[in-house]
Amino acid sequence: MTAVLDRRAKPLARPAPDRRVRRQNRLAWIARHSIAIALTVMFVTPVAYLVLLSLMTSDQALTSDYWPNSWHPENYWRVFEVTPLPHYLLNTVFYAVSSTTLVLLSSVPAAYALAKLKFRGRNALFLTVICVMMLPPQVVTVPLYLMWARYGLTGSLAPLIIPALFGDAFCIFLLRQFLLTIPSEYLDAARVDGCGEWRTLLRVVLPMARPGIAAAGLFQFFYCWNDYYGPLLYTSENEGAWTLTLGLASFHSVHHVDWNLVTAATVLAMAPLIIIFFFAQRAFVQGITLTGFKG
Amino acid sequence: MTAKPLGVRVRQNATTLSFLAPALIGIAVFFLYPLVSAVYFSFTKFDLLSVPKWVGLDNYKRMADDPFLLQSVRNTLWMVVVFVPVRIVAAIGLSMLLTQLKRGAGFFRTIFYLPALVPPVAATIAFVYLLKPGTGPVNHFLEKIGIDGPLWFNSPAWAKPSLVLLGLWAIGDLMIIFLAGVLGVPESLYEAAELDGANAWHRFWSITVPTIRPVILFAAVTGVIYTLQYFDQAAVAGSIASGQATVGGGIASNFGYPEGSTFTYPLWLYTVGFGYHALGYANALAMALFVVALGITVILLRRAKAFSGEES
Numbered sequence: 001m002t003a004v005l006d007r008r009a010k011p012l013a014r015p016a017p018d019r020r021v022r023r024q025n026r027l028a029w030i031a032r033h034s035i036a037i038a039l040t041v042m043f044v045t046p047v048a049y050l051v052l053l054s055l056m057t058s059d060q061a062l063t064s065d066y067w068p069n070s071w072h073p074e075n076y077w078r079v080f081e082v083t084p085l086p087h088y089l090l091n092t093v094f095y096a097v098s099s100t101t102l103v104l105l106s107s108v109p110a111a112y113a114l115a116k117l118k119f120r121g122r123n124a125l126f127l128t129v130i131c132v133m134m135l136p137p138q139v140v141t142v143p144l145y146l147m148w149a150r151y152g153l154t155g156s157l158a159p160l161i162i163p164a165l166f167g168d169a170f171c172i173f174l175l176r177q178f179l180l181t182i183p184s185e186y187l188d189a190a191r192v193d194g195c196g197e198w199r200t201l202l203r204v205v206l207p208m209a210r211p212g213i214a215a216a217g218l219f220q221f222f223y224c225w226n227d228y229y230g231p232l233l234y235t236s237e238n239e240g241a242w243t244l245t246l247g248l249a250s251f252h253s254v255h256h257v258d259w260n261l262v263t264a265a266t267v268l269a270m271a272p273l274i275i276i277f278f279f280a281q282r283a284f285v286q287g288i289t290l291t292g293f294k295g
Numbered sequence: 296m297t298a299k300p301l302g303v304r305v306r307q308n309a310t311t312l313s314f315l316a317p318a319l320i321g322i323a324v325f326f327l328y329p330l331v332s333a334v335y336f337s338f339t340k341f342d343l344l345s346v347p348k349w350v351g352l353d354n355y356k357r358m359a360d361d362p363f364l365l366q367s368v369r370n371t372l373w374m375v376v377v378f379v380p381v382r383i384v385a386a387i388g389l390s391m392l393l394t395q396l397k398r399g400a401g402f403f404r405t406i407f408y409l410p411a412l413v414p415p416v417a418a419t420i421a422f423v424y425l426l427k428p429g430t431g432p433v434n435h436f437l438e439k440i441g442i443d444g445p446l447w448f449n450s451p452a453w454a455k456p457s458l459v460l461l462g463l464w465a466i467g468d469l470m471i472i473f474l475a476g477v478l479g480v481p482e483s484l485y486e487a488a489e490l491d492g493a494n495a496w497h498r499f500w501s502i503t504v505p506t507i508r509p510v511i512l513f514a515a516v517t518g519v520i521y522t523l524q525y526f527d528q529a530a531v532a533g534s535i536a537s538g539q540a541t542v543g544g545g546i547a548s549n550f551g552y553p554e555g556s557t558f559t560y561p562l563w564l565y566t567v568g569f570g571y572h573a574l575g576y577a578n579a580l581a582m583a584l585f586v587v588a589l590g591i592t593v594i595l596l597r598r599a600k601a602f603s604g605e606e607s
Contacts, residue, residue: 005404005474032395036403039389043406046421046464047413049432053424064430110318119311127596129318132326134517134592136524138561139585142568142577143329143336149343166321197310226414228527233569245416249531263424266417273412281405288468289475 061259088247096224102164111175133169155238178212215287354579367563379518411467448536476510
């Protein structure tokens with residue numbers, strides 16, 4: 001997946017083991033790979049089962065069969081015709097794209113200041129960011145909801161997108177951790193050349209921080225795409241603003257018997273993320289390792 | 296540092312402020328203001344139509360005998376005690392396995408990771424279908440090998456374990472974090488131990504575990520925090536397994552189905568606030584959540600170096 005996680009390949013120069021040890025090693029090798037293969041089956045089964053269900057007729061999808069008698073890929077465009085899926089999809093894309101763009105624009109400068117500028121109260125501010133990141137969103141849900149209701153913005157995605165203009169704690173944290181890995185000498189050189197801080201950020205730091213920004217952007221995009229609590233809270237009253245997750249959760253009642261369509265929609269909801277992942281594995285895994293601990 | 300002229304200092308501060316302004320406004324408007332409001336509201340009684348009326352400690356007293364609160368706290372505690380450790384052990388196990396594989400490690404790593412990408416709502420739907428007592432393939436398979444499968448999401452005893460299975464399936468993020476930790480253990484330590492004749496089990500306990508202890512702490516703390524806000528999967532599993540999803544999720548009468556076994560603390564908070572519109576009481580519940588989550592966050596902040604403000 002990425003260089004960070006590829007190591008431990010160098011064999012040690014050791015005296016050649018005797019036959020008994022070699023046999024034991026081979027058995028261990030087989031055992032380990034068998035476990036890995038069994039686990040692979042377990043990890044793949046849920047998605048494979050969904051895909052198979054989504055290709056059945058609606059009658060067969062109600063049975064305990066797991067292999068389609070006849071294949072119905074047309075379920076995938078039928079679900080666009082007979083359900084409001086296109087609408088949900090559009091809302092989700094709008095939410096995820098706008099929120100990600102705005103969050104990056106507002107978080108990168110803040111992360112840069114926290115990582116590379118010296119100012120009074122920096123530690124206190126960073127601690128506050130961590131607290132915001134760690135605390136469950138439910139703590140401030142009611143007052144926030146009342147605030148948005150006062151401005152008449154509930155029933156839309158605005159309460160989820162507008163805050164993106166003002167940074168996101170997790171995104172700031174992740175970017176700061178990444179920016180710390182950029183040696184300050186580069187920045188000092190730029191400053192000596194007469195660059196102001198903003199120019200230094202745009203010309204020197206941004207190009208070097210691309211992997212970190214990519215990771216932060218991916219996380220934000222995925223978060224929005226998967227978000228259920230937010231849209232449930234703010235848009236359940238207005239179906240016009242529903243996102244995919246909300247639609248999926250309610251499909252079951254509206255299209256109660258059409259499991260094949262429900263599963264087709266479910267597969268469609270996960271497919272984009274998996275495709276994006278394969279194009280951006282590196283940035284992704286690097287981002288995850290950055291979120292953890294350090295020593 | 297030599298003292299700089301006042302003009303330069305002011306300009307520098309202005310620049311710094313220009314970097315931070317959006318985030319500062321964000322923290323003030325979307326965190327501090329609602330947090331302070333929540334504290335105030337927790338001492339009042341009101342709904343969406345009425346004005347907050349001061350009631351002192353009434354909301355907190357009400358928490359003392361609220362059977363639904365008790366049930367939701369029990370469920371959330373169960374998740375903290377079972378869900379979090381099981382996930383950590385599984386993630387360590389998977390990462391150890393991956394480091395031992397000489398062939399195809401990259402392939403297996405990707406496969407094990409992928410489910411973490413599936414939207415929780417979609418994953419929950421998949422698991423409810425997979426574990427359907429009557430027609431689901433899992434019970435079908437169990438029947439074939441002579442086991443009478445449980446009712447999974449439809450059984451009060453098995454609904455939470457089913458959620459744990461779901462959490463194990465989507466373990467990818469945690470696995471990657473542990474994998475990076477396990478790979479960070481210096482090879483020389485293992486070699487030295489091997490020369491001393493320590494077997495694999497011994498090496499794991501005396502070298503790997505102590506070295507990745509900070510990662511375990513991190514995983515435990517973030518895991519508990521995650522469990523405290525566990526909402527999506529519980530809400531969706533309840534409503535879909537009950538077979539009568541309320542449109543949009545809305546305020547589902549089937550929250551917690553079956554028999555309240557998946558009724559977590561956030562579900563109760565949500566129901567009180569947006570189902571019953573008992574907004575004062577909902578804020579008191581939020582305060583309790585705040586105190587617990589803050590306490591746990593402080594544990595992490597005091598221990599992990601990465602979280603201290605120092606440049607590493």
